[in-house]
Amino acid sequence: MQRVRMIRTLRAIFSSHNVSIVVGVVAVLGIAREVFVAKVFENMPALTDVVAQATFWTSAYMHTTVAVQLFLVAAIAATLYGAYATAKILSPVRVMA
Numbered sequence: 001m002q003r004v005r006m007i008r009t010l011r012a013i014f015s016s017h018n019v020s021i022v023v024g025v026v027a028v029l030g031i032a033r034e035v036f037v038a039k040v041f042e043n044m045p046a047l048t049d050v051v052a053q054a055t056f057w058t059s060a061y062m063h064t065t066v067a068v069q070l071f072l073v074a075a076i077a078a079t080l081y082g083a084y085a086t087a088k089i090l091s092p093v094r095v096m097a
Contacts, residue, residue, distance in 0.1 A: 016081070017089065023077075027074040027075035027078060028075055030068075034067060035068055040060065044056060
């Protein structure tokens with residue numbers, strides 16, 4: 001019975017939802033360590049100018065190091081998977097009859 005409790009505890013700790021949260025936090029911390037985020041927001045164009053926003057973020061992505069690009073992709077993937085896992089947890093259980 002102790003093994004069953006241990007396996008159940010480990011399964012809860014290492015669930016994909018928790019792993020996505022950890023990956024997202026590590027990725028955001030990596031971005032913050034590599035990039036002076038306040039300067040990025042300071043140089044950002046007005047939020048109402050969609051074309052300038054798209055150009056700015058594309059240019060900012062292309063002119064960063066590979067590490068920052070990988071951190072950004074990991075953060076986006078972790079956020080999307082975290083949203084998927086949260087929706088899956090919160091959705092009602094469907095029983096096949």
